[in-house]
Amino acid sequence: MKSAPATLAFVESPVQLLNLLEWAHTATTDLTVVVLSPLDPMSRGQLRRMAELARGEGITVRWEEARGGAAAPFRTIGGLLPLLHGAGRIVIGDPFSRYVQLLLSITGARDLTVVDDGTATMEFIAQLAARQPLTRWHRRGRRGPRDLLFAPMSSAARRRLTPSRRRTVEVFSAMPVDTAPPGLTITRNDFAWTRARFGPPRITRTSDLVGTSLVETGVVDPDRYITAVASLARTHHATRYFAHRREATDKLHRLHIETGLEIVRPDLPLELIARRGPIGRTIVSFPSTVVHTLPLALTGTEVRVAVCDIDPVWLTATASPRAQSFLAGVTGTARDVQRLTPMGSAPAAGR
Template sequence: MNVSLRGVENEGRRHAAEQGQAVAWVESPLQMLCVVEAHHAGLLGSVTTVVPRAGLPALRMTRRELERLGLPDGLEFAEPAERVPRPGRVWAVGDAFSGRVQLALATALPGRTVLVDDGLATIRLLELLVARRPLLRARGTAGLGRKVLAAAAGFRLRTRRPTAFTALPVPAGLAEAVERTGVPLVRHDFAWLRAQPADRPPPERTVVLGTSLVRNGLIHRDRYLRWLERIDEPVAYFPHRREDPGDLDRVRRIAGLTVYDAGAPAEMTLRDLRPDQRVLSLPSTAVTSLRVLLSARGVRVEAVDVPDDWWTASAVPSLRSHLQLFAHEPHQPLTHDPGKVAP
C-alpha cells in the first residue's frame, strides 16, 4: 500500500509501544536526518537509538546541528561505531548497498526493517528489490564474493518485506511494482524539520549546491568551473560534502562567489530561503528534497540539465539517465540552459 504521512503517523504511534526499541545505523547526513523524520512520524518505536558510522566528520556536524535544534522525544545518539550494531526489534538503515549493512542483513534477524532515503540510490534499491536482483551499486565491478553477499542480502531483505520511508518522487510505475511486492511505501515531507526554527539565509539571491560528480570522475572539471564563472551575479555556494578540497580552492577564487562551509545537509541549512531567492544544482537528491521543503515558500529550485560534452567516459548512458531522474520538475520539461543562467 502507498501510505500517506498522516496515515503512518496514526498507525506508527498506535504500535509504538509494542515495537519497543529501534536501532538505526547511519552512514550519511541525509540518512541521519531521515531517521529523525521516521522516528518523529512514529514509524520506528518508542525509543530509537541512532548509531553513526565512525570517522565521518559530516555526521558529527549533522548530529551537532540536530542536537542544537532539540531531538524528538525518545530519540538518542550512541557513540559512533565501526561496525553495524546488533538490530533491535526495529532496524532502520539507509545504504542497503553497503557491505556492512549487507553482512548484517544476511546474518542477523531484525524483527522489522525500515529503509530511509540515501539519495538517488534509494530508487535503484527499489528497482532491484522489484526485479529480484542482487543489491549492487550502479557503478563499479564486484567480485564473486561480493555478488554472493549482495544476492543473499537482497533475498533476506525481500523476505522481510521492509518499509520504505522516502521523500523522493518515486515514479508511478515503480511505486506500483513496489507495492505489489508487499513493501509499504511511506511518503514524508520533512515534517519535523519544517517545524524547527531556522538560521538566517545567505544574503545572495542565487544559491548553488556543490556536486560530487567532478570528484567521482563523471563530469569534466573545466566545464563545471566555466559554468560557475558564467553566473553573472553574486552566488552563495554550498559545497557537497565529498567535493575535492583542491576544487573548492578554485571555486573560492571565482569573482562574486562566496563559499559557505555549512557542513550540515542542504535540507537543514537552506530550509528558510526567501521567496526572492533561487537554488541551482546539478542532478542530486537535494533538488527533490529542497523542492519539498521550499515549494510552499515560493522558492525556485532549478536543476541544471548536464550537456553531453560535460560527461566523461565513466558516465555510461544508464548512469546518466539515473542521475537525471529527478532533475526536472514533475510533469514539466526542463528548459534551463546551463550555459545561459537566467537572471
Template sequence: MTRTLALVESPVQLLNALEWAHRYAQGPGRGEGGGPPAAGLHGFSIAVLQPLDPVTRAQLAALAALAAAEGVRVTAYDPRGGAGGTRTRALTGLAGLTGLAGLAGLATRVARAPRLLLGDAFSGLIQALLPLSRAAELVVVDDGTATLELAALLREGRPLVRWHRQGRPSAAATRAARRLGPDPHRRLELFSSLAADPPPGALSTANQYAWTRERFGPPEVLPGADLLGSSLVETGVVTLDRYLDTVTGLAAAHQVGRYFAHRREHPDKLRRIAAATGAEIVRPQLPLEIEARRGPVAGTLLSFPSTVVHTLPLVLEGTGVRMKLCAVDADWLTPTASARSLSFLTDVSTSALSRHGLELISPVTA
C-alpha cells in the same frame, strides 16, 4: 527494549530516520493502506556507523545533538577506525564505541531489534550486518537519489549495487537483495520523499519533511541566488573542467552570492570555484534541508541533478523560494563513467521537473 533500531552512515540518512520517527509519532496511519499503531519515539534508537571523512563526521555530530535533544537515543560506532583522537569524540556528548567489542554489541542489537531501519541498503557494512537481523519489519529511508535505483533493483531482483559502481557484484549485495525481497513473514517499508516505485508487497510511505518544517523556519529570503554544489566530480561521473566552466557561467548569469559545498567536495576544487566566481563558499553544518529551512536562503536556488531538487521544494514550500535545475549533458561525463550514469541523472531531473515544476537551465546556455 529497543523497538526500532536505525543504522545510518550519513547526515541525510540520520535526518530521514528522524523524519520517520516523527511521522510515526503522529498517529496510526501508514502510507496508502494504513497499518499498525505508531510506536512514536518510545523504543527508537539510532546507531551511527561513522565514516572516515571529517566533514561528514562533523555534520553527523551536529545532527546527532539535535536528535538527542528530541529524546532519541543515539550511539556512535567507529567500525572504520577514524583518525586518532577523533574516534570517540566525533559525536560530542554521545556514547562512542570503537573496536571489536563495540561491533559485537552492535551485532547483538541488530539481532534483537523487532524493527530494523536502514539508512543505506547499498552500504557494504550494512549489507554485512543485515543477515544478523531477525526483524519482522524492515524500513528503508531515503539515502538521496539512490532510493530510485534501490527500488528499481528490488523490483527486478538484482544485486544492490549503486549505479556509478563498476565490476562484479559482491555476495553481500546479492544476499541483501534477497533479504529485502518479497517475504510473507516480513514487512518491507520504503520511506521516501522521491517518486520511487516500491517493489511488490512493499509499503510506501511519503516523507514530507514534517519534522524539519515544524522544527525550523520559515527562513529569511535574500535577493540573488545560491548555488548548490555537487559531488559528481568526486564520484568520477563528470569532468572537473566542464563542471568548473558551468559553475562559473551560472554564477555570472544569476548573481550567485554563495556556493553551498557538498560535504564530499575537495578543498582544491572549492578554492578554484571561489577564485573564478567570487562567491562565498559555505560549508553547511547540517543537511541542506535544515540549513535552507532555518535560513537565510536566497530567493533563487540553482542545483545540478541531486537529491535536493526533490527535497528542497517540499522543505521550502510556501516561502517563495524558486529552484532552477541545470541539466547534465553527455559531454560532461568522464571516460570511466558507467553507461547508466547519464540516464540516471536524466531520470532524476525529469522526475523533479514534473513533480515540482522547476525551471530547467540548459547546460549549453548556463
C-alpha cells in the same frame, strides 16, 4: 542491562539521520540510533550536529567508531549483537552499504524500513523490483575482487529487503517511485518535522548555488564543471556556493578563485540550512537529491528551486554507462522545479 529497543536504526550520513528524524516524527516507537561514523571530517561534523538534534527529540543515539582501524568492525558488531537480536524493526539508510548488508545478515527482525539516502533510493527500488544485484548507479560494470568477495552478502541483503509473508519492508522516501516490487510499502516523506522545527527563512534578493560531488565520484569532468558553475553564477547572480560534504578542498578553492563565489561548508544538511535561512530567492542545483527535497522543505515560502541538466559532453570517459540516463531521470521526475538548459560547455582541457 537495558533491554533491546523495539526499533534499531543504522545511519552513516547526515542526510540519512535527517530522514530518520522525519520517519520518527510519523512513528511511535522505542528508537535507538546507531551512527556508523565515516572517516571524512565534514560528514562527521554534520553527523555530530544531527545527533544533537536527535537527542533533543528524545531519541537514544549511540556513536560507533565503526571504521577506526582493522579491528573496529569486529568490535562494533560484537557490541551491537544484543540489540540486533532483540530489535523487532531495523531501519537503515543505505542498502548499498556493505556494513549495513552485513548487519542485515545478523538480525532476526521481521520488519525493515529504508529511509532516504537521496537519489540512491530511486536506484535501490528499481533494482529491487527488477531482482537485480544491489549496485550503486555510478559504479562501472566491471567487478573487482572485493565485489566478488562480498557478492553473497549483497545477494542475501537483497533477499532480506524483499517483502515476503514473513517480513514487511517499508521505504520512507521523498523520491519519486515508478515501479516497486509487490508488497513493498512506500511512505511519503514530506519533511513535516523540518518544517515544524525550523523557519520560515529570511529570503535574500540573490541566488545560491548547490554543489555536487559528481566530479569526486568520477562522473563529470572537473574543467567542464567549473565552467558550468561560473556560467550559472553569472546568469543567476549567485553569490554563494553551498558545497557538498564530499567535495574536494582544492576544487572548492579553484571555484572560489575562478568564480568569486563565497564557498559555504554547511554544518547541517541543506534542507535544514535553507529552512533556517537566510537563503537565496532562487536555489540553483545540478541533478541531485535536493531538487526533490528542497521544494518540500521550503513549502509555503517564495523560494524557487531550479535544476541544470548535465550535458552529456561533461561526462568523463570512465563514467558509468548508466550515468546520463540516471541523472536525466533525477531531473525529469523532480516536481515544482524550473528546468535549466546546460550552459558553459566549453571544451575541457586536454581533449
